[in-house]
Amino acid sequence: MAAGTALTGALSACGSGDTTEITSGTVALDFWTHDDGYIKFFEGAVPVAEKGSPFDYDLRVTKIAAADLVTKLIAQAVAGTGTPDVAGLEIGAFSRMLRGEIAPELLVDLTHDVEPFTDDLISARLTPFSKDGALYALDSDTPVTVLYHRADEFERLGIDADFGTWEDFADVGRTLAEKKGLSLGAFAVNDPGGTVQCFHIHLLQRGGDLFDADGAPTLQSPEAEETLAFLVDGVQSGFLTTVADMYGPSIQSGLKAGKILAVNMPSWYSSYGIQPNVPEQSGKWRVAALPVFAGGGHRTGVGGGTGFAALTDKPATAAARNLVVKGYLDPDQQIARYKDLGYLPTLRSVYDAPELLTLESEYFGGQKLFETFRDIVDDVPDVHQSADISIMNTVLSGHVLRAFKGTVSPAQALADATEDFRGQAKG
Amino acid sequence: MTTTDISNTDAPAARGGSAAPVPSSRRGSAGRRTGSLRGGAAPYAFIAPFYVLYVLFMIIPILAALVLSLTEWVGLGMPRFIGLSNYANLATDSSFATALANSLVYTLVAVIIVVPCALLIAQGLNAKGLRMRDLFRVAFFVPMVLSPIVIALIYSLIFDRDYGLLNASLDALFGLPHVDWLGDPTLAKGAIGFVLLWRTVGYLTIFFLAALQNVPAEQYEAAALDGAGRVRTFLAVTVPGIKPISAFVIVTSFIGAAQLFDEPYLLTKGGPGEATISVAMFIYRAAFERQQFGYAAAAGVVLFIIVFAVSQGLNRLLGIGRDS
């Protein structure tokens, strides 16, 4: 099997030949991201990063779909050439970097860079991008979940957006679904990642999680069971509408027709799911803190996020590191990021910035959204990552749907999902 | 294996009315021996360019897949040799079992439904004196040249539960409630099977049509003189006439369905749950969503063994002539 030895020899990643670090002057920086917003933001952050540093940045941007970005990153690392200097890793894609030694091999450990900010950084946003105590990327967002709702319809129907508990919410929702055929929520069922995210944001709020700190599944917990039972009740009684996914025509038609009056989704959802789908409903929507689970948990859940990382052992590593840290941890930059992209700050102190607190959102009828965000941000739950999130998405989505159909009990669905997960998650 | 000489290939040319681009006057005597030229090194020079590329992009990757399947590799660093562990894990992986079962369903659809449909359509198109023949033919063959992804995209807009054309039409015509075509495990398999049928049936029809046109008219006349009915004529004349090409059609259809990727990937992402995931999608997912390259390679090897064995079995069963 000479082919075998040749192959394994060929596969070991050979570092790129030239790793003399550039310490000053003009740096051509290869920058990969999946979203135009980040391109705009980092181009704006260049002057900030240049100030007090020896570098002049020349950003060379490549746009790649979120899932492909990691594939391509690893492929180029194997090829030993053509990796970027800075990469934006969507949280679900980042989990793939946790397998084996991929993250430590490729990414700069930013633990020391964030030390000065330790007291101020919202630690819940560091966990998902860390492995074995080292931090590999800085999150762009603190994507807390809130209740988007149609204030005009709530008023017409005499519903108060301050529900108290999810149980109260369910009572109101059931009546509404039964009498008027309207729902107070939507749940994605045709897209495994979306299905799990809808479940996960509720689960996190309830105080549970999909994984523990070691990446082992924690589906068979009372919290998970209670959360799923609540969602099953919602789908079966109709106060949650099932949609193909949370972004496309399927939810759009529900929102347009005024059949879906509320959605529990993260802070970024306004720019991805609500405003693009129903621009004509400007002024009718509001944001409120979520009801809480009577059994305990948090005031908010969390979902999504994109971490920016610098690539290690490259000529531009120091410059890349400087750009990520300065661009992302500068308070003014965090304010700008919210204004331009709608991503919430990751520094706690920025939530008290008057500039943000007084900001009125036109689409949300002049509401000062930041007041709501500030109220709940201290209760944002931790999220544990696992390299096997993709397996979890596949496995769990199927069993959640079975529970919705009523073919299995919530507890049984979670037990089956755990078993299937263990069957698939190997090596 | 194959026959070098298909004695009926230029029969229609002899029948006249041929618009074949091949010079029709050259009827080689049946059983002409080819390969009469002995050119020392020349034949190797002729086949070399093909074989260089072929070895590089087909043989080496297959050997590499075998080697890789014995390792654990996340796509970076050194692969770790783990013997047959990947295969042992595949054997107990419920997800792989699901993928195999789904692919079995797709191949059964391809062989048991698509192939007979293609034969029936070919019979219909072969009817004498058929008007608008060209229109029918173009319509049935066009899916063959469209990109499977374009077809899948159009069908995802047709099957969509909330706004799709199919539900909208059923609703408008009969007031039927909306059906979740892609969200129900059984219906989703059916939907993918239908798209597979729609995409491939025309392509397979081409081969049956050619075979039907090659059945000598005298045989039909003889059967008619014997007073044979439609069924008997079909069994006694048509079936033997199309037998050689049937093997090709069945094997082609089988292999096409065994490597189905585009439809499940695009229409259902393999869902709901894993109800529609195919083996090809399983391989893709293991490597490019889960960083398990060794595991993916092992799944590929298993797929190879199964498809190879079944194809060979089908070829034997359907008795393709053997000599080259």
Add this chain to the structure above:
Amino acid sequence: MSTIDAASASPAPTAPPGRRAERQKSPRRFRVRRGLLYLTLCALLVVFILPLVWALSGSFKQRGDIFATPPSLIPSPATLENYRNLLTTQPFWSWFAISIGTAAIATVVSVFVCAMAGYGFAKFRFRGKRILFAVMFSSLSIPFAVILIPLFILVVKSGLANPWFALIVPWVAPAFGIFMMQQFIVQAIPDELLESARIDGSSEFGTFRRVVLPLLRPSLGALGVWSFLQSYNSFMWPLVIISNTSQYTLPLGLNILYASENRSYDLVLAGAVLASIPTILVFILLRRQLLEGLVAGAVKG
């Protein structure tokens, strides 16, 4: 070689005598049968054409009208907005160029190597012919997914993961192409012709270039169309090997439009129409050669 178009080439093909006898015996039964046949074929026609017509019509509708209920096949108002948006907001022409360009390169290479190898197999006897042929024949039953991973690694490791190289790799040596060519060569090139060229002192390659290739022109067209379609319509390979959106092929581009958050189905429909025009045109123009080529390869394989 059988010809698919034989019937349409002659305006009034005669029915085989058997049928004619039947027609005289019971004209009514024949008419009923014929009626049923037309009915079935027309029903099938609808099944095959409707989705395409609907997609075509949708591409000219405003985004909000595409899924209007009840569905309609006539865009009103008809608009070119989707096409305009597609061409202004997406690098569509770049996808198009890469798709067409790489398919063209793959086609030229594969036609060239298959014609040569097909000739080698059809007209020569040599040691190892049987085994070489057998190896190739068995590779017809290798699903692409099997070699996907190693091929990916091979291309990436060789540092050639740019579209102009990577996208042609799987299509340059198609075994089916050899069967096609061999079959054509056996039929179209009489040995005497080669013998006489050889007696004239022509070299083997000279004979191939001057005598064989000109006679093979139609079949090269058939193989070319087939090769082109293979590459142009492929999805799985570009999906894993191309990640930079500016280097996408058409199928990848359409997929990302559809997979993106806002499901730009309006742009997808416009893109699907534009992406399908070349292949449908090629099919309509060259269908005769293509269909014959396919059948030739099948007979051989």
